[in-house]
Amino acid sequence: MRFERSHTRRAVALGVASSLVLLASACGGDSGDKNSSGGGGALEGHGPITFATGKDTSGFLPKQVAAWNSQHPDEKVEIKELPENANDQRQQMVQNAQNQSDAFSVLNMDVVWTSEFAANQWIEPLPEDKFPDLPKLIPATVETAKYRDKLYAVPITSDGGLLYYRKDLLDQAGVQVPKTWDEMLAACLAVQAKVPSAKGMSCYAGQFEKYEGLTVNFSEAINSAGGVVVDKDGKPNVDTPEALAGLEELTKGFSTGAIPKAAITYKEEEGRRAFQEGKLLFHRNWxxxxxxxxxxxxxxxxxxxxxxxxxxxxxxxGVSSLGGHDYAISKFAKNKATAVDFINFMASEARQKVNLSGSSQAPTYASLYDDPALNKQFPYLAPLKASILGAQPRPRVVKYGDVTAAIQDAAYNALSGKTQPKQALTDLQTKLTSLITQ
Known part of the structure; x- marks a missing residue:
């Protein structure tokens, strides 16, 4: 689902400077070249582009891009692979934008970055009529791509948190799939007691390293206990009994050993490998x-x-945090018409179906979740659809980098025992209040 603090004042200054440059360019008229010059507001120009994206852990993305390249030999897309850690991905995209570089054309952005990038004029506003399939997408995914009701990106994948569990071991112990935290702990104890091969296995792990995944797991714990991080009016409201119950569920997991100590270092891939290696009975992941x-x-x-x-x-x-990725066009890119066409290609129902089959990533088309053949191939589609439809977004704020860093600090300090949960939430409420202004 990783952030370093952004330099907002510098970004605003650069945004103003960029706007002045754009105005001057507009007054100068069109040069008539086929390729756009980068930095312009018009979505014009055909030719090669780049695609900045986080590390592809599925191994399938190059095949998707190759399908485009084979059909568009004069408008090839070059993948610019960024780090696996989303904090580092965002930071490189921010630096590229602050330098007004045309090195990145299309940005594969976490759904929570839209407000920040749009407010700082780092990405292009997108006319909705250029993306005719938007009405076919799950509405919540389209909302992630908007800022102040204007479209700035197109949702390509969605994401909802899922509980992976060892069905074989639960069946051997005669245990039902848990629906609550208490049931999950009871299931772990029963399996460990009744199944010899399960002795020594840990109960549960999510993503608890200090990066964006911790913001996701913290938010899910709070939301699943009936609390909120930011309320429907956009105001922080995290210092509540409900939020405390959610955070204490995680801290209790670490203190009792139900969550292994090693999980404090887990991001998505570390947890996935632990589950695949047979070290976990239950695992939260995408x-x-x-x-x-x-x-x-x-x-x-x-x-x-x-x-x-x-x-x-x-x-x-419980309640998942709404995840996923949207594709946006850098304000400073060249060949933006090609970027539009590439995004439509990748956002198409046919291409999303291929991506689901090849990588098991969540599509944004509602219809694909009801496809009988896909449901047979991917039995998780029904719970995934329910997860996405019931998911809560992380705070949609301009200063998201600072907000998520504050959440990660508070959560990590509580999980590692540095700060008591109640104090961590009190401190976080104060910090978020100073960062989020209406």
């Missing part, structure tokens, strides 16, 4: 894990041994 955990190349020890369910919560099924 849909992409399914295809990798089912690979028969020897990398997974749990092929056909696991199931997928909704996240557990305090008194029933």
């Amino acid at each position: 849909p992409y894990v399914y295809a990798l955990a089912q690979k028969t190349d020897g990398s997974s020890k749990i092929v056909n041994k696991f199931g997928v369910a909704p996240l557990p919560g305090k008194s029933g099924p």
